[in-house]
Amino acid sequence: MTNDNKRGVSPMKPLHRKFPRYGIAIFFLLMATISPWMGNPPVAASTPVAAPESSEPPSESSEPPPETSEPEGETEETTPPELDPTLQLLIEADKLYQAGDIRGAETLYRQAKPPWPQHPDSTTGSQAAPITDPNLLSPGCGVYWREAQAGLERNLETRIFVPLKLLVEQCPEFLPGHITLATAHQKYSRLPDAIAVMERATTLYPDDPQLLRTKIEVLVASKQWLEASITARRFSLLNPEHPEAAEFTLIADENLGKFRSYIRKMITGNAIANVITGAASIALTGNPIGAISAVETLLILSKGESGIGESITKDALENLPIVEDEEIVAYINQLGQKLAKVAGRDDFQYEFYVILDPEINAFALPGGKVFVNAGAIVNSDSEAELAGLLAHELAHAVLSHGFQMVTHGNLVSSIARSFPFGGTLTNLLVLDYSRDMERQADLLGTRILVAAGYAADGLRNLMVALKEKYGSSSPILKGLSTHPPTQERITYLETLILRNGYNRYTYEGVETHQKIKARVMSLLDEVETESTSE
Numbered sequence: 001m002t003n004d005n006k007r008g009v010s011p012m013k014p015l016h017r018k019f020p021r022y023g024i025a026i027f028f029l030l031m032a033t034i035s036p037w038m039g040n041p042p043v044a045a046s047t048p049v050a051a052p053e054s055s056e057p058p059s060e061s062s063e064p065p066p067e068t069s070e071p072e073g074e075t076e077e078t079t080p081p082e083l084d085p086t087l088q089l090l091i092e093a094d095k096l097y098q099a100g101d102i103r104g105a106e107t108l109y110r111q112a113k114p115p116w117p118q119h120p121d122s123t124t125g126s127q128a129a130p131i132t133d134p135n136l137l138s139p140g141c142g143v144y145w146r147e148a149q150a151g152l153e154r155n156l157e158t159r160i161f162v163p164l165k166l167l168v169e170q171c172p173e174f175l176p177g178h179i180t181l182a183t184a185h186q187k188y189s190r191l192p193d194a195i196a197v198m199e200r201a202t203t204l205y206p207d208d209p210q211l212l213r214t215k216i217e218v219l220v221a222s223k224q225w226l227e228a229s230i231t232a233r234r235f236s237l238l239n240p241e242h243p244e245a246a247e248f249t250l251i252a253d254e255n256l257g258k259f260r261s262y263i264r265k266m267i268t269g270n271a272i273a274n275v276i277t278g279a280a281s282i283a284l285t286g287n288p289i290g291a292i293s294a295v296e297t298l299l300i301l302s303k304g305e306s307g308i309g310e311s312i313t314k315d316a317l318e319n320l321p322i323v324e325d326e327e328i329v330a331y332i333n334q335l336g337q338k339l340a341k342v343a344g345r346d347d348f349q350y351e352f353y354v355i356l357d358p359e360i361n362a363f364a365l366p367g368g369k370v371f372v373n374a375g376a377i378v379n380s381d382s383e384a385e386l387a388g389l390l391a392h393e394l395a396h397a398v399l400s401h402g403f404q405m406v407t408h409g410n411l412v413s414s415i416a417r418s419f420p421f422g423g424t425l426t427n428l429l430v431l432d433y434s435r436d437m438e439r440q441a442d443l444l445g446t447r448i449l450v451a452a453g454y455a456a457d458g459l460r461n462l463m464v465a466l467k468e469k470y471g472s473s474s475p476i477l478k479g480l481s482t483h484p485p486t487q488e489r490i491t492y493l494e495t496l497i498l499r500n501g502y503n504r505y506t507y508e509g510v511e512t513h514q515k516i517k518a519r520v521m522s523l524l525d526e527v528e529t530e531s532t533s534e
Contacts, residue, residue: 083510083514086112087381087382087510087514089108089111089112090108090109090112090382090508090510091510091511092108093105093106093108093109093112093508094507094508094509094510094511095511096108097506097507098507105506106505106506109455109504109505109506109508110505113457113504113505116494116498128172128173129173130173130174130175130205130208131173131174131175132174132175132176134174134176137171137174138170138171140170141167141170141171141174141177143163144163144164144166144167144170144171145163145167145174145176145177147159147163148160148163148164148167148180151163152180152184157188160184161181161184164177164180164181164184165181167181168181168197168200168201172200172201172204175201175205175208175210175211178197178198178200178201178211178214179201179210179211179214181197182194182195182197182198182201182214182215182218183214185197186217186218186221191218191221191222192222194218194221195215195218195219195222195224198211198214198215198218199215201215202215202231203436206238207235207238207239207242209235209242209244209248212231212232212235212248215231216228216231216232216251216255219231220255220258223262225255225256225258225259225262226255226256226259226403226404227404228251228255229251229252229253229254229255229256229259230252230399230400230404232248232249232251232252232255233248233249233252233399233400234399234440235248236248236249236252237344237345237398237399237444238440238443238444240344260304304367305348305366305367305397305400305402305403306347306348306349306366306367306368307367308365308366308367308402308403309365309366309367309368309369309397310367310369312365312369313351313353313365313369316353316371317353320355320357320371321355321356321357321527322353322354322355322356323353323354323355323356323374323520323523325519325523327516327519328354328377328516328519328520328523329354331512331516332352332353332354332372332377333352335352335383335386335387335390336350336352336370336390336394337350337352338387338452338453339387339390339391339394339448339449339452340368340394341452342448342451342452343368343394343395343398343448344398344444344448345368345398348367348368348397348398349367349368350368350369350370350394351368351369351370352370352371352372352390353369353370353371353372354371354372354373354374354377354520355371355372355373355374356374356523356524356527357373357374357375358373358374358375358378358524359373359375360373360375360376360379360466361373361375361376362376362389362390362393363393364393364394364396364397364402365397365402366397366400366402366403367397368394368397368398369397370390370393370394370397372386372389372390374520374523374524376389377516377517377520378517378520378521378524379462379465379466379469380462380465380513380517381461381465381510381513381514381517382458382461382508382509382510382513383454383507383508383509383510383512383513384449384454384455384457384458384461384507384508384509385458385459385461385462385465385513386458386462386513387449387452387454387458387509388445388446388449388454388457388458388459388460388461388462389458389459389462391445391446391448391449391452391458391459392441392442392445392459393441393445394445394448395440395441395442395443395444395445395448396433396437396441398444399437399440399441399444401433401437401440401441405433439492442459442492442493442496443496445459446459446493446496446497446500446502447502450502450503453506453507454506454507454508454509455503455504455505455506455507455508456497456502456503456504456506457493457494457497457504459493460490460493460494460497463489463490463493464490467486467487467490
């Protein structure tokens with residue numbers, strides 16, 4: 001190995017080299033280390049929301065500016081490249097903001113950022129407002145509702161399900177229709193059908209407490225306690241000001257406790273049987289993956305979110321070139337911890353790492369372990385832009401999206417498939433989040449960004465810059481494959497910010513970020529020089 005430590009990079013394997021064949025064995029050996037998951041249930045904190053945008057002239061504010069992510073201590077200076085006029089204007093605005101001249105800063109922010117067109121609300125514009133009063137139903141749907149009520153009174157199965165199914169299809173805005181149909185399915189021991197009904201209903205109206213309560217009840221009846229816990233916690237995190245948010249947090253904690261107890265019993269009672277079954281599977285098929293899925297999944301789940309994240313992080317730190325430059329490490333840690341403070345969960349030990357990889361990517365493991373590629377830093381122009389990307393990934397962790405994928409086997413199976421082909425952790429940990437998960441992360445991530453004191457359009461501005469520079473399908477953007485910078489996504493982010501009145505005319509953090517960006521570019525240049533000289 002050459003002079004990696006001198007250039008501020010851990011002496012790990014370069015990204016162009018492949019993992020050895022025994023990488024999968026190392027990974028699952030780490031994952032199989034049992035550490036009892038006995039911690040206290042998580043407590044979701046309320047996340048503050050910034051003041052809405054206003055078309056009125058800027059006004060004075062007595063609020064002190066947020067602390068910046070300026071790394072502490074004397075370090076070697078790296079001269080950033082000359083900046084364009086817009087970034088220079090944002091730097092002047094940031095200086096006024098930090099000096100407490102909020103009015104003057106906002107004036108400059110508005111000069112640097114032209115207004116957006118008012119986009120139609122594509123997520124709710126075509127969806128009818130929910131109703132609960134049967135008297136508001138159309139004549140046809142009113143007939144279906146009355147017929148279903150008669151069927152329920154007489155316990156006639158055909159007169160219950162046929163009209164209720166027609167009702168929820170033709171008048172989905174009538175919330176009691178979904179609830180009654182799901183309850184009927186549950187009564188007749190059709191729990192999968194009940195879950196499907198409530199999944200559709202909560203997709204259409206994700207913030208209705210009564211729909212969510214019914215969905216949780218059905219999930220609990222199906223012994224899907226983790227799903228019930230995640231459903232409840234998402235509501236409390238995404239709706240922190242709702243009067244029922246605290247109650248949903250308690251529901252989340254209660255069901256998480258039931259899930260933990262269930263996993264402990266499963267490990268105690270079934271681990272030996274699963275080992276025997278897995279051994280037989282290997283003998284018959286020669287394929288260890290089946291045994292891994294049977295045994296390792298339970299061992300993984302016993303660790304909980306934090307345990308899973310710690311295991312994968314340990315493997316990542318041993319195999320990836322992690323940046324150790326003190327100024328870069330301090331910058332990314334201070335920025336990340338500022339976001340984590342307002343993320344809404346204090347049961348995680350948040351950690352932040354930079355991978356010396358020119359691709360644009362960031363990912364958060366279960367439990368709040370966050371990795372960001374050097375490419376994401378050098379392709380962003382401000383703290384707010386980088387913070388927007390990190391906040392989005394933090395939201396995935398806070399909302400338990402990665403952990404949820406583990407329980408369905410998606411993460412374990414994808415890792416098992418990827419390791420033998422020599423892929424790096426950077427690539428295989430691009431989790432295939434659903435569209436719904438991405439939108440949830442957009443919502444909570446934007447709220448985290450705003451609550452931390454940054455301009456609300458950080459992620460949106462990064463997406464615009466990447467689209468203009470690379471297009472939407474460039475290979476350098478493959479790390480963002482689940483949320484590429486398409487015009488549709490940019491429009492959605494703009495709509496989200498405008499609809500919620502989040503403030504885009506506030507702190508950007510350009511000057512400090514440009515200094516760090518120059519240092520990171522220097523590290524990447526050194527690696528490129530070394531690789532070409534080999």
